Amino acid sequence: MNFVSCHPVPMIKAFINRIAIICYMLLYCTSWTIAQPATNLASNNSAFVYWAQRHVWPLQSSAKATDDSDLYPVKEMIGEARVVALGEPAHGYREPLAFRNRLFKFFVKHCGFTTMAVEGGLAESQLATEYIAGGSGTAEAAAAALGIGDPAPENIELLEWMRQYNSDTAHQKN
Numbered sequence: 001m002n003f004v005s006c007h008p009v010p011m012i013k014a015f016i017n018r019i020a021i022i023c024y025m026l027l028y029c030t031s032w033t034i035a036q037p038a039t040n041l042a043s044n045n046s047a048f049v050y051w052a053q054r055h056v057w058p059l060q061s062s063a064k065a066t067d068d069s070d071l072y073p074v075k076e077m078i079g080e081a082r083v084v085a086l087g088e089p090a091h092g093y094r095e096p097l098a099f100r101n102r103l104f105k106f107f108v109k110h111c112g113f114t115t116m117a118v119e120g121g122l123a124e125s126q127l128a129t130e131y132i133a134g135g136s137g138t139a140e141a142a143a144a145a146l147g148i149g150d151p152a153p154e155n156i157e158l159l160e161w162m163r164q165y166n167s168d169t170a171h172q173k174n
Contacts (some may be wrong), residue, residue, distance in 0.1 A: 062098035071106045078111065091147075097154035100171075105161065120146050139163070147166045 023057055058142055060070050084107065088096045107113040118125065128142040138158040143151030 101158045
């Protein structure tokens with residue numbers, strides 16, 4: 001049985017409590033600041049800036065990352081969670097997809113994750129599932145079946161990495 005797999009999910013609704021709380025805080029602090037009279041904006045903004053400075057960490061560029069040390073705060077944030085929901089700001093842009101790939105590899109190698117759920121249909125995901133498991137076909141064809149239009153190079157790269165990872169017997173489940 002292969003260690004890393006790909007499963008379709010029409011919509012992922014599970015969010016990690018800590019991340020949801022941070023998102024809530026961002027939305028709450030932002031909307032609260034916007035709703036205040038202009039005279040209070042400076043003091044409310046500085047409170048948010050103070051909070052943000054203590055809860056942010058620098059990330060390496062996906063193209064220039066030399067190791068995973070910058071991602072360990074994410075591991076601390078997710079704790080023992082078994083589901084992590086990731087979104088992307090827009091489809092088809094290189095940097096968010098490259099970061100997604102980097103984060104996914106980190107989750108597999110350092111956090112014990114074994115499944116990736118993607119936005120797509122069951123029938124469309126069959127080529128990707130078979131390819132990742134070592135079956136016939138190409139990453140390009142599998143990625144094309146999952147998306148609309150030409151597949152992004154980052155999606156092809158992730159499918160190739162998953163297949164390579166699974167082919168290593170050290171990563172197979174008993």
